[in-house]
Amino acid sequence: MGQTIAEKILSRVVGRRVKVGEIIFPAPDLVTVHDWYIRECARALADFGVEKIRDPQKLLVCTDHEPVATSERASERQKTVRDIVGQFGIKLFFDVGRGGHGHMFPMEMGIVRPGMFVLGYDTHVTNYGAVGCLGIALVTEITEVLACGSAWIRVPPTVRVNVSGRLKRGVSMRDVAQRMISDISPEVADYAVLEFGGEGSSGLSFGERVTLCNTPVEIGAKSAVVECDVKDLAAMGLPSRTDDVDMKGDGDGEYSKILGIDLGSHEPQVAVPPRPDLVVNVSEVAGTRIDHAFVGSCANCSIDDLRAAASILRGRRLHSRVRMFVTPGTQKIAAQAATEGLIATFVEAGAILTAPGCGPCAAGYVGNLGPGETSINTGTRNDPGRLGARNASIYLASPLTVAASAVKGAITDAREFLSQDLEP
């Protein structure tokens, strides 16, 4: 009997073949903690009397939730983070302006690679599935991992998702991902790893893979992973090493369910308040007036996402009522966007560029929403208060839909613009 990608990775880590449902204590290849939690980790370690982290060389700390401190409290926190990094001898530290989003740059830099097992304090550590790595989020128990080297996890079942076809013009992977989490029952996704493969998956870009691995956690998936080999890494422009392994599921693996996604059958989708899985066709909410727009967050902060938004904004200006924020995921993506002229496009359209990282999606510390306002953005969630005011309304959509809506001042199907652009 073959194995799923998650089973292969966990079997390697514990040194024997694992079976679904069993409890194991796997030592991760890497642990990631961000600027809004490492202080709490350090306090908890102090409570236990722990003075040394078990494997400091395996801990990555990054400042992505609040890179630009705009209050004394935030500056103090950043200083504390630097002190903790020094105290524990953490080498993989990416301060303000050094890396960007911790769910992105470790893949760009080749720190996160196919076949690795990563535990992270943050639900969207699943992004690492874009390169065939298994990322699982823990909360309180991250401190246990730092102190003891591991924490228990239950070997998850895997849902196989065979991807076929190609996206139609004006449709993006965010549309597919939103439709998917709306259609899959939480009873199927809960605890499970979604494994994407099939003929349609190998041609996916880095950004598309990230979006696919990011969204399923909103309905309770434990993780998500896309099949990945050295050729895929090269096609995505990511570094590879001679010892990188191909991560593919075995066809005869024990899958709890097998689903299919035809990329070509999808239309633009919008998640309506207050949950990311309340998803409708864009036509059902078109015309809804908006005040605020945002492209970024760990769901959609790749160069592909910025190119998509810029393709709509080029030569156009935002609606007079709308303010728009654009957050490149990483320093590298920001530099690439500058080289390609995308930043000039955003600025000329009237949008504001923020520091690489989470952007407004991290609780609205930058570019937030006022009472009664409405936003359309590419953030991960739309719970009340996610971007500031609790009575603000948040719609989630693809970078194309967000950019088109920002120009019109109301939720808009981006294909209207694409057809205009084709006219002589």
Next chain:
Amino acid sequence: MNWVYSGKCWKFGDNIAVDGDLMKLEFALTRETRPEVLRRHVMGGVDPSFAGQVLPGDVLVAGKRFAQGNPHIQGLIGITGLGMGLVVESIPRGSFRNAINAGLPLLPHCPDVTVLCETGDRIEVDFRIGSFRNATRGELHSFEPLDSSLLRIIEIGGWRANVTSRLASLVPQELTISSKNSTV
């Protein structure tokens, strides 16, 4: 530890929310973790008289997605504080971890258990082997118990006590094992 809970059944339906139904959100926001405080508020959003009526050894039975929502641990600490056991049809991942962390004996996957009992029935549950006896109906059912490593965490008193115990027992050899598998 006595794994056999013998007492009254208290039954609830599907989708009991962790915040609001099971426990007031304010206790999560103030990071209250004292069982003696939290026990008085268990299920307060559904039945404010609940916590005052239950006795140690009673069993809380619920349907699907018990303690769904943002995984705050306070409600689960409260159930432990009442001396109750928990039997559910399903429980989301975050709350499952929190139940273990709170040292709460539970059977997490008991399909259709809510049709096997009513509030007020005399129930006997052995959490170590997964037996569920309804003495009022004279029926015995069996569900999958927790893995022995999770039972051990509950027995020792939950997450904090378990980490303390792990730290005390760490030996130099384990350092070698944990770094052997590294690919970084």
